[in-house]
Amino acid sequence: MEINKKVKRRKFISAIGLLGLAGVTPLSGFATAKVLKPDEEPILKAGPYLQAAYPNKITVRWLTNLPCYSYVEFGETSDKLDRKAHTVQSGLIEAFNNNNAITLKNLQPAKEYFYRIVSRVILDFIPNKIVYGDTYTSPVYAFKTPAPKAETLAFSIFNDIHNRPESFGHLMKYQGDTKKDFIFLNGDMINFATDENQVVNLILQPLSTLFATNTPFILSRGNHETRGKFSRHLNNYFDGGENRYYYSFQHGPAYIIVLDSGEDKADGVMVYGESLILMLTV
Ligand SMILES: [Fe+2]
Structure with missing residues (x-):
C-alpha cells in the first residue's frame, strides 16, 4: 500500500516539475498547477514494526513523512482499544517528530494484545497556536507478549x-x-x-x-x-x-x-577513516 502511495507521489512530483516549467513559459493546454499541501503527503513512511518484546512491555516503532503527534491505542480485544500510550521526554509529550518509538507498558505475560498506531500531522507549531492536519490511523494489529516460563522458543x-x-x-x-x-x-x-x-x-x-x-x-x-x-x-x-x-x-x-559483530579489520583501514584522513592530508 505504501509503495503505491510513493509511486503516485513520484508521478505527482514529476508532474509538478512539468507544470513548473509551464509556469515560466506559459503553454496552452496545460492545466493549472496543483499546489501540494502538507495534508496530501502520505503520512506513514514505514512501519509499524515491533521491537524489544518483554513479558510486560513492547516497543512499537514507525516513521512518518511529516512531523506529527503520534500515539498507540491498544487493548485486549480488537474492538476495544481502551488504552493509549505515547512517549514523554523530560516532562513533555513527544510531538512534532517523525521517528516514533512508543513503549507499551504494564502488559501481562503470555497474553495477546491488539493495537493500532495514530499519527496526527502538525502543520504549524508555535507556542500559542498548534495547527493540526490530517490523521493517519493504521489497521488493527496483534502481538503476544513472551511467557517467562515457556517451555519452547521458536x-x-x-x-x-x-x-x-x-x-x-x-x-x-x-x-x-x-x-x-x-x-x-x-x-x-x-x-x-x-x-x-x-x-x-x-x-x-x-x-x-x-x-x-x-x-x-x-x-x-x-x-x-x-x-x-x-x-x-x-x-x-x-x-x-x-x-x-x-x-x-x-x-x-x-x-x-x-553480540556486536563489529568489524573484522583494524581501526586504521580505509573504511574506518584513519587511512582516508591520511590520504586526504598527503
Ligand atoms: Fe556479510
Whole structure:
C-alpha cells in the first residue's frame, strides 16, 4: 500500500516539475498547477514494526513523512482499544517528530494484545497556536507478549542479506509454520549505511510488510552495519539493549546473548577513516 502511495507521489512530483516549467513559459493546454499541501503527503513512511518484546512491555516503532503527534491505542480485544500510550521526554509529550518509538507498558505475560498506531500531522507549531492536519490511523494489529516460563522458543535467523530485501520473503517460505517468537537479523542486512530511506527500503518496510507488525525482530549489528555515513544513526531505528548493540535476555527456556559483530579489520583501514584522513592530508 505504501509503495503505491510513493509511486503516485513520484508521478505527482514529476508532474509538478512539468507544470513548473509551464509556469515560466506559459503553454496552452496545460492545466493549472496543483499546489501540494502538507495534508496530501502520505503520512506513514514505514512501519509499524515491533521491537524489544518483554513479558510486560513492547516497543512499537514507525516513521512518518511529516512531523506529527503520534500515539498507540491498544487493548485486549480488537474492538476495544481502551488504552493509549505515547512517549514523554523530560516532562513533555513527544510531538512534532517523525521517528516514533512508543513503549507499551504494564502488559501481562503470555497474553495477546491488539493495537493500532495514530499519527496526527502538525502543520504549524508555535507556542500559542498548534495547527493540526490530517490523521493517519493504521489497521488493527496483534502481538503476544513472551511467557517467562515457556517451555519452547521458536525464531528464525536471517544472515547477510546485503541489500537484497526480496530475500526476506523468499527465505521465509522455508521457515515452517510454527509461529515465531521473534526474528533475528544476524548482521549485514545492508552493504553500508547511507541514509534513512535506505533503512526504510531495505529493512523496515519489507519486514513490516512480511511480519514485523505482529512479530518483533532483533538487529544484531554486523560489520557492514558499522560502515557508511549513516552508521552512527542506525540505533535511532532499533531497540535492543538500551542503545547498545550487545546485550542478553531470557526468553522462555533460552538465555540469549546478542553480540556486536563489529568489524573484522583494524581501526586504521580505509573504511574506518584513519587511512582516508591520511590520504586526504598527503
Ligand atoms: Fe556479510
